Amino acid sequence: MSSSVSSPSPETGKKILLAAPRGYCAGVDRAVETVERALEEYGAPIYVRKEIVHNRYVVDTLADKGVIFVDEASEAPEGAHMVFSAHGVSPAVKEEAAAKNLQSIDAACPLVTKVHNEVKRFDKQGFHILFIGHEGHEEVEGTMGHSLDRTHLVDGLESIPGLPAFLADEPNLIWLSQTTLSVDETMEIVRELKKVYPQLQDPPSDDICYATQNRQVAVKAIAERCDLMIVVGSTNSSNSVRLVEVALQAGATNAYLVDYAHQIDEAWLDGVETIGISSGASVPEILVTGVLERLEGYGFDDVEEVTSAAEKIVFALPRVLRTAR
């Protein structure tokens, strides 16, 4: 771990610890660029099914440029250009788009597609899959849609008793997970699952992605030193919400999620000397800069960046747009 050399502001005693890595991951970067390139190549409007990534600012900015966000592929007009979000879609959604002759571009993160492929492979091999994830999340719907009959959702410890009884006698049982979960919480669920299902097999590799893991480690590295942790991210962003939980579990006195700097409540700063800042994987850095500028106005002018990992991953654009990158 490295950090810039710094000490609390001698004038105010107030300090900011800035977690790194934070913000945009390779999958989000690719998804947003996919939509921007599609706008350039084909012109507005470009239709996007669901939010391209779970961030209010990103969605509003793209909407201003001529993107129309819809809930279902069937809402786009016949033959339109349609981008599927970073969270991935089920085969049924692709069929729906094909039925309307949509020009589909899949911006699913390759790390989500990797989980789709695992689900398909284990389904084909006759496994039943305990899929750890949050009910209703788009990634979960898309992933489970690749094996509707053999995938069973585990949404928290409390959902374990409600799993189908026949799974106890099922010899081929494996767990997989959503990419943006808390690492610690997921391992706790796996431990409990193994008590009920001793035959449960581990996946060949982690499904929780590098970006989710790195942002959680970076928050843990500073949380204990923080009276307050501010995570920049939207409430529907799974990995951002997890960062708030991780901060509290790792020792931050208080932790809040904000989309924008103006949502910071002055009362949160009462008696606070050290503030930790991080941002979810779908958050552009401009929003973190806004938070830093606002806090500077309250005397938090000493910023120390604490880096726990270097990230160099870049994903190629979807093939149809690749020459444009």
Ligand code: SF4
């Ligand atoms: S958070 Fe992880 S899985 Fe999701 S888009 Fe980013 S890299 Fe891909």
